[in-house]
Amino acid sequence: MPRFDGNGTILGLDRWFRAQDPVDAVDGAANRLNYRYTAGTNLLAAVEGSLASAGDPATGWQPFDYITGRQTYAYDRRGNLVSQMSSERPEEVVTIRRNPYGEVRSVQTADASISNEQQYRTTFGYGPDQQRWARRRLTAAPGSGRDAEAATYYVRDAQGLTALATYQRERDYDAAIDNYLDVEPFTLRQQYLFGSARLGEVRFDRAVVDAKVPATPLAFGKRRYELTNHLNNVTTVFSEYLADYTDRRYVPFTALELLGHEDYLAFGLGLRRAPLSDYRFGLNGKERDDAGEWGATTNLNGTNRSSTHYDYDFRIYN
Incomplete structure (x- = not known):
């Protein structure tokens, strides 16, 4: 309430x-x-x-489970969020830097309780239209002073407003050969399905070979579809497969396989009924940054987990 x-x-x-x-x-x-x-x-x-x-x-x-203390926020003179801190982890301060257009350029954690090699930062790249074209999460490789990198790249439409596909690459530094090795090669992760609006995605997960994506037949089950409400919140994600369920009166029925269901509270906080897992979009149809890009939080069990953040340019929802 x-x-x-x-x-x-x-x-x-x-x-x-x-x-x-x-x-x-x-x-x-x-x-x-x-x-x-x-x-x-x-x-x-x-x-x-x-x-x-x-x-x-x-x-x-x-x-x-991840908001049990006090989360505090600081802003610049234009009202843009520039830092956040939790009373549960006062040693960890998340600093947000922006480009001249007000877009988030980088997010960096400074944690006095851990070594510099365990610090991380996230950088975001933008096109001339200031739409996100790249996201890179960097973590210092132990003993090397070099950064391991997990990157996402976006292909957008002619106006630059709508993401049509994403590619991913993950690299780690190998001190033995003084060079980087691919943990995950440059990969076409997904393409998005559209009608009058976005309907879902096709998960390809195909490595790019000689600057090309192999044209192998698409297997059944690679498509995932979304349902949204009047606020454009992604509430349900389901697959192409059929699954057997039982309703509250214990009557069996068959329906499309449910992959996730979510409702939202203030500022994008999810009720976590059946989390959307790795589906990319959530509140208002915005992209979910939930891989630690904006810092880790500690839940009641004392373990670290990443909360979901939504970048609205002038404000950040989490």
Whole structure:
């Protein structure tokens, strides 16, 4: 249940959810998020997460596993996000740098608790139209001072607004030969299917050989389709295969194989009913950066995981 001020700005969010009963609402707040803003503006200054109080039936409830402390944000004079920090990991500061057009040029983590070789940064490349053409995640290779690289490249339409295909490449530095080796060769990852709007994708995962993609027949099952709601949020992804299911009354039925289903809360926070896995798009049909490009977070079990971020140029949703 969200709480708003008189201007419609969200101030808080209580969620009712239990892991063993994910459909029906259950009495008792599982967790709470409070949103703090810079005085006199609508700039989000902090998000504070807390678990259910002692009086609530906490056992079996599903908390916000990666927002349990206080997330704070800083902005430049134009209102662009330039850094973020978590009270759960105060030693890790994520710094965001922008180009003269306001687009995010790089994201870098500075963590005082780890060595420089474990630091990483993400860089983004843009065309003359300031649409994203490349994304590179760089991690220092141990003992070498050289960067390992995982890169994504985009092919766009003539206007530059719509991604038609993506290519990926992953390289690691080998100190023994003082050169880079392909962990994953330059690969056509996917092409997108369109009608009047995007319908889904075709997963090729084909290595480029002699500047060409082998023209082998496309196997059944490589296509994945999306369903969106009135806000253009990708809510459901399914494949070409049929699968057997049972409804809530235990009546069996057959339908297309469900690969993921997601609903969204404020600022793109997912309910994680059945996460969309590696599907590239999510909130408002925007691209999901969820491979650690914007920093790792620590969940309740003490392990690192990457939250999903959406780059809206002048603001970042996560």
